[in-house]
Amino acid sequence: MPELLNTQSRHRALRAGLVLSLAALGTIAASPPAAAQDVNATVFRVDYPSLLPLSRLDLPSDDRGFAGARLATDDNRTTGQFMGHTYDTKEITVAPEDALAAFQKLMDAGERLVVVIAGTEDLIAMADAAPDDAILFNASSGDITLRSAECRANILHIAPSDAMRTDAVAQFLVWKRWTDWFLIEGSNPEDTALADAYRASARKFGAQITEDRVFEDTGGSRVSDSGHVLVQRQIPVFTQDAADHDVVVAADASDVFDEYLPYHLWDAAPVAGSAGLRPLTWAPTHESWGATQMQRRFEELAGRAMTDLDYQTWLALRVVGEAVTRTTSADPATLRDYILSPDFNLAAFKGVPVTFRDWNGQLRQPILLSNGRMTVSVSPQEGFLHEVSPLDTLGLDRPESDCTAFEGGN
Amino acid sequence: MLRAILLSTVALATPAFANNVFVSNEKGNSVTVLDSETWEVITEFPAGNRPRGITIAPDGSKLYVCASDDDLVRVFDAKTFEELPSLPSGPDPELFVLHPSGNPLYIANEDDNMVTVVDTETRQVLAEIPVGIEPEGMAISPDASVVINTSETTNMAHFIDTETFEIVNNVLVDQRPRYAEYTSDGSKLYVSAEIGGTVSVIDNAAETPSIIKKITFEVPGVLSEWLQPVGVKVTKDGSRVFVALGPANRVAVIDGETDEVIEYLLVGQRVWQLAFTPDEKYLVTTNGNSNDVSIIDVESLEVIKSVQVGQQPWGVVVAPDS
Structure with missing residues (x-):
């Protein structure tokens, strides 16, 4: 049965001491009143039986994916305190055979923003079972068909396609x-x-x-x-x-x-x-573009190095947070419209803003090329040009995608 | 080149004070000292681990350096370069701003979502103010009533009352705000956004500060993604605004009246922070990837010289006239 791990309610403790320490809430009293919003999201992880990885460095940690989401929730809360927005993120792990029932229960409970860590078939089943106003953020599957013929209007792909x-x-x-x-x-x-x-x-x-x-x-x-x-x-x-x-x-x-x-x-x-x-979205050795700060914050929170999957769940919830901050809305349809609009852009420690392809819901981002010890290079490479964005030289470009579920689609 | 030489010769001929120029070298763990008359390196001295933000007391007596990896502010005698007792800073100090009187110092703690206020005389922490994620840019209004902090991941300029240490306003700007700079009359505030690629112009005259314009950048042959505004400096008369454009290796020159870009100057690689000489004849730029500084003639808008400094120059400050 699905297990509800915890509803996190951690706030970064203010430093105690003899100094004048100001409660965060007190500091916003004079800010222009923004519409209060409570933003509830869920990270939904399907755990498949698997063998051990070849390298001990890749041993899966129990909080894989969740730790990245916790950091994003902390980040969103820090920004939210200035806006009158609160953030809460549930964490669910489930066996594959229980996945759909657990997902249905989540929808029945009114949850609409779900970061999914699951394989293609389960992800599609959930997307097809979800009400129209739900948004699923694909944080793990690189399946190319999901960005093409099998795309769904209610799935936004944070994970890069293969x-x-x-x-x-x-x-x-x-x-x-x-x-x-x-x-x-x-x-x-x-x-x-x-x-x-x-x-x-x-x-x-x-x-x-x-x-x-x-x-x-x-x-x-x-x-x-x-x-x-x-x-x-x-x-x-x-x-x-x-x-x-x-x-x-x-x-x-x-x-x-x-x-x-x-x-x-x-x-x-x-x-x-x-x-x-x-080719990775994140590596524990990555330190350009302010990434060192992200590594330090994550390591302090999780007590381990940040992985690709943690970066993708962090990014999914930061996309949500950024959209809530800019639209001052928690309405999924409003968020989706903004995320897919040309106005959306987000700093993600990759040197360029990340944005979305409005024809298949894929997030554009640079890909690190890592030897495990260093970031050797970052693609797209210099000289590979594109009329819209160099990032569109990576993955399915608009004419190559058979996705028709999106407004900006073919 | 000939013109550049002529210009610098003319500069040398006019009676001018030589000021020490201090450059923090983030990877070299040192400060390089240049002479603003000859533009020659006088010396280089150790400045703690990962020195980034650098500033100097208004009377020119003390040099302050954010030693980011030491979690403190290192203090040096600005004349003898002798190290004095350090100031507490809170974790990972990146940038700071001094009260116009020279005390206190307002420090952005990048790892801890905090601005720390430190008395430079008693070396006591006066306040810790919670701000957004990854606080970086710091500025103080000319009347010293408001301190600005920009938070890189929250994407806000926080307006902090210097009496109560409370945040009185928040202005949402573009992605990854790095630096804030007031005009000398305090009427406008410029906030650069590295990943957003813009500089927001904030009107301070109104009751609630608000963005009146976003300056964007365009250089033929340079991908727009590379145009990443970081350091900003405004001339005292407000007529010119200079913006370092990071990996674009350019400094944008902006008309302070219209807030339109009028020129781009090619400088060294990954241009980061800027500082004027006190007479505003020259602007010094730190170029992190070419390990040098570029010297811009402010009047003619020519880059007259580049000088090798230490490893990965980050910040720069010029001593006031003595």
Whole structure:
């Protein structure tokens, strides 16, 4: 059954001491009276059974996604105290089989702003079950079809599509003139979808896939104890006799083999994609554009490093907060109109404002290319031009999307 | 280039005070001192960890530096460069502004959503004022009745009464407000928004301050995303406003009457903060990515020189005439 973790009610404690400390509420007494608004949102996380990740650094924490949402709620409250707006965010975790019933209960309770961490099928089922005035913020699924034929008017995509990520990698590789790719893809359907995204990105930016191999998921490839000995023998053999290539691109959405590729390839080549140089919305090492402050605030709150998923839930609720601040409304329809309008823009520690595509509800944002230790580069790359925004060189552009559910659609 | 040399020669020929120019080097953990007559580096001295905001007492006696990673304000004798006892600042001080009398100091605590007020004589914290998220820009009205703080993630200019330490007004501006600057008559307040790409002009004459104009920027061949306004300085007569445009490597020159951009000057890379010499003949810009400062001739609007300083120059202040 769904578990209601907590309704958070944490306020940043004012520093005590001998100094004159002013209660936040007291300070707004003289501000122009704004319409009071209570903004209620929910983070709805479907927990699927999963195997351990290849790297201990990727072990999932219990508060994954929620911690980012808590930071955003704190941020929104700080701004809200000057506006007369209050924010409250519920956190729900649910097993896949209970997801729809739990979501329905949430809708029956009148909740209308829901940040969803779930797979494509569950997300679509929820969107189709939701009343017209609900807004679902997709914080995790990169499924390209959700931004195209399977788009829904009540889903706004905070998470980048897989196409945005693969385009981000492709632009960098092409900028490097590493245009001959050896694509290694996993054998599960989501790996094939990711590999298809890389194939599309290669076509879009003028790279060639000179070799394409499938790494079969036999279920037994995870490193344990002396597993590295096996990996050290297995991967060179698997990658032997490939056609000439500049770079190996890994498409392993299932995290079965990707981390084994760097240093174990038959030919000396850099790795990008699911391992090596990875396309991320956030990395704990990112520090440009004021990101250091965000990292510090998050680490103080959560006691751990901020992940991609936490950034996406933070961003989802900051989108809500920004729209409430600017419209002084908590009405979902008003918020949705503003979010999709040209007036909406939000600073998100990426150096440029993030905005939405009004043809499929996708948030535009730069993608970090991280080696796990440093931000190596950030896409879009210099020289990839677009008539509207350089950010629209990443992912499905208006003519490429089959989405018709949006006003700005085709 | 020849013209630039001629101009600087003329400048040297006129009797002028040489003022020390202090530049904080964020990554170099130091302050570089330049001579405003020769534009040569006099010295560089350690200034704590991650020095950013920098200012000087009105009498030119003490130099104050926000040592962000030390969580305090370092104080130096502005003549001997000897370090004096530090001031408490609250966590992560980024920018600050001095009361026109030289006391107190109003400090933005970037990590803690707070403005800390510190007595520069007794070194006591007088007040901590809760503001929006990531407080940064600080300004004080010429009559010293109001202190402005801009909060980068809340996107507001907070108007703080200097008597009661209460927020009396909040003005919502564009994304990521970085810097606030009053005209010398206090009638207008300029607030830059780095990610919004605008400078809001706020009318202070009305009972409730409100935005009367948003200045936008456009440079042919430069992506609009790169035009990120940060530091702002206004001449004493209010006729010219200079805005540092960050990664666009330009300083915008604005007509203070119409608030329209009249020119863009090419300076070093990632131009951040600005400071006039006391006679307003020159404007110094810190260029964080090229590790230098550019010197702008304010009258002719020419960039006459660039001088290498320490690693990642952030802030700049020029000593008053002694």
